[in-house]
Amino acid sequence: MRKPSISTGALVGALLTAPLIAVLFLAGRLFGVPFVPFDIFDWLARVLPGAVVTIGIDLIVDVVTLLGLGLSEAAKAAEQALAVAIFLLTGVVVGAVLFGIYRARPTSSRYLPAVLLGLALGLIALLISLTVNTTATTSPLVSGIWILLAFVAWGAAFAWVHNRLSAPLASAAGSAAEVSTMQRLDRRRFLVRVGSATAIITVVGTGLGALLRGEGRGRLADGAPVDAPVDALVDGPVDAPVQALWSQRNPLPNAGAEVEPAPGTRPEFTLPSDHYRIDINLLPPTVDGAEWRLRVGGLVGVPREFTLDELRSYEAMHQFITLSCISNPLGGDLIDTTRWTGVSMQRLLPDLGLAEDATHLRISSVDDFYEYVSLETIEADDRVMLAYQWDGLPLPTENGYPLRIYIPDVYGMKQPKWIDRIEAVNGWAEGFWVERGWDEQAQVRSTSVIDTVAAEAPVSSAGGETLIPVGGIAFAGARGISRVEVQVDDGDWQEAQLREPLSDLTWVIWRYEWPFEEGQHTFTVRCFDGNGDLQIVERNPVRPGGATGLSSESVRL
Numbered sequence: 001m002r003k004p005s006i007s008t009g010a011l012v013g014a015l016l017t018a019p020l021i022a023v024l025f026l027a028g029r030l031f032g033v034p035f036v037p038f039d040i041f042d043w044l045a046r047v048l049p050g051a052v053v054t055i056g057i058d059l060i061v062d063v064v065t066l067l068g069l070g071l072s073e074a075a076k077a078a079e080q081a082l083a084v085a086i087f088l089l090t091g092v093v094v095g096a097v098l099f100g101i102y103r104a105r106p107t108s109s110r111y112l113p114a115v116l117l118g119l120a121l122g123l124i125a126l127l128i129s130l131t132v133n134t135t136a137t138t139s140p141l142v143s144g145i146w147i148l149l150a151f152v153a154w155g156a157a158f159a160w161v162h163n164r165l166s167a168p169l170a171s172a173a174g175s176a177a178e179v180s181t182m183q184r185l186d187r188r189r190f191l192v193r194v195g196s197a198t199a200i201i202t203v204v205g206t207g208l209g210a211l212l213r214g215e216g217r218g219r220l221a222d223g224a225p226v227d228a229p230v231d232a233l234v235d236g237p238v239d240a241p242v243q244a245l246w247s248q249r250n251p252l253p254n255a256g257a258e259v260e261p262a263p264g265t266r267p268e269f270t271l272p273s274d275h276y277r278i279d280i281n282l283l284p285p286t287v288d289g290a291e292w293r294l295r296v297g298g299l300v301g302v303p304r305e306f307t308l309d310e311l312r313s314y315e316a317m318h319q320f321i322t323l324s325c326i327s328n329p330l331g332g333d334l335i336d337t338t339r340w341t342g343v344s345m346q347r348l349l350p351d352l353g354l355a356e357d358a359t360h361l362r363i364s365s366v367d368d369f370y371e372y373v374s375l376e377t378i379e380a381d382d383r384v385m386l387a388y389q390w391d392g393l394p395l396p397t398e399n400g401y402p403l404r405i406y407i408p409d410v411y412g413m414k415q416p417k418w419i420d421r422i423e424a425v426n427g428w429a430e431g432f433w434v435e436r437g438w439d440e441q442a443q444v445r446s447t448s449v450i451d452t453v454a455a456e457a458p459v460s461s462a463g464g465e466t467l468i469p470v471g472g473i474a475f476a477g478a479r480g481i482s483r484v485e486v487q488v489d490d491g492d493w494q495e496a497q498l499r500e501p502l503s504d505l506t507w508v509i510w511r512y513e514w515p516f517e518e519g520q521h522t523f524t525v526r527c528f529d530g531n532g533d534l535q536i537v538e539r540n541p542v543r544p545g546g547a548t549g550l551s552s553e554s555v556r557l
């Protein structure tokens, strides 16, 4: 009789692993147990060498860009899909290996190796889940029992399927060839039945899981009452109206600005729910604000802790801030502007009790992300801030609830979210991404982008000429923007108008009114920072120091 082949094992691996993923997903949504495929992916992102991770990120960015999707929207989804694919592929390999073992040792037990393999992989998965701990809200004991049970059942299913596939037909009679054909047909029918059953479990599990609101508190961002105590904000979802946002109740500080954005320019102010999100977690860590403490240790007189309320009792500081990711490609959407509220580090510093020899603070987060900030930087700039609100509400879960740092003039990679510890140290060391090959300073590079050539909204000059508004943003970190220029085809650089920005720390909206001429035209933009320095014109990729080069737009008019 023919033994099931190794490729049948691979197929069975896929058929059995898909429902495992769905069941893990549903149970995660229902009970907060770990979603192992995401945990493994997050763990890989932390332990693999920076170069490998960076290649992976580049690949995702390329694919998302190629598909014409917005990076800030699609990048996380692409990563999540990849995480599931990696897990599924592992299941395929496990199936092939197990069926290979069965072929090599036809007489020994089927269940023993399958259960042992399930148990071993379950233990590894459990260790990884407990280490990164980014998806679960259950205790290690509950998580452990659940993962081991699920993986052992999954392993045992391989043995059961293999037994059924290699069992002799009960009613087999006739020539050897006939029996073999009948057996093949029977196997196929059985596999189709297994496939249908696992497909149903997969679809139902995934569907139900997606319908359920996760344990996460991400939705808070859109609407918790502004003045409610933080504790009230974290105990379950609050469906307050969007009016709670500061920006819905107050005019923006540049409301009277003379220069209007050209129609089609991106919103000058980003609602928190629209802010881009980049971090090393597939699901944002959820922190219980009531339990949370900011622990301060290292080179301090006495280690101490701050509650959120204690931090909020310091004089609050509000700043309009543009944050950009160093991975933002030229003209990309990993850059946004909102209103941050928190406490200036300078105010907090005297209460930390730093020792004489402390030179830097190591800021670290619940996801083990970390970065070093020099005391010199803090002492020179009162805008360095520990922030707990965006747009008048507690930070969204995805954007760092309950606490994140702001450091002017550097990319987001230097600015931990979900902070839970500050350690005073002597001497500088590399932060999470610097250690993985990115720029040590990560100072924001000046950039300018064309958002719109608004041919549909022409205006008339004083002389009756038709003008087309062209516009976009320019950003140079905390250095500000002193001048923006636009070039049409090979013409001279023309000065654009600058809209008064929301603050010294935000992007500037520019506008240029172009005397209309029919035909195909290429518009190029460049900016000068507050020191009068022209942006870097040469094209450079995002790695290691942030993208440079000029953005242009070709349009047929």
Ligand SMILES: Nc1nc2c(c(=O)[nH]1)N[C@H]1C(S)=C(S)[C@@H](COP(=O)(O)O)O[C@H]1N2
Pocket (backbone or CB within 6 Å): 275, 276, 277, 278, 279, 280, 281, 323, 324, 325, 326, 365, 366, 367, 369, 370, 398, 399, 400, 411, 412, 413, 414, 415, 416, 417, 418, 419
């Ligand atoms: N704890 C933690 N903080 C982090 C990160 C992270 O992975 N973990 N990523 C950083 C990076 S690379 C960027 S660009 C910003 C993005 O902040 P946002 O998601 O709120 O836009 O967060 C920074 N802070």
Ligand SMILES: [Mo]
Pocket (backbone or CB within 6 Å): 278, 324, 325, 326, 327, 412, 413
């Ligand atoms: Mo970033």
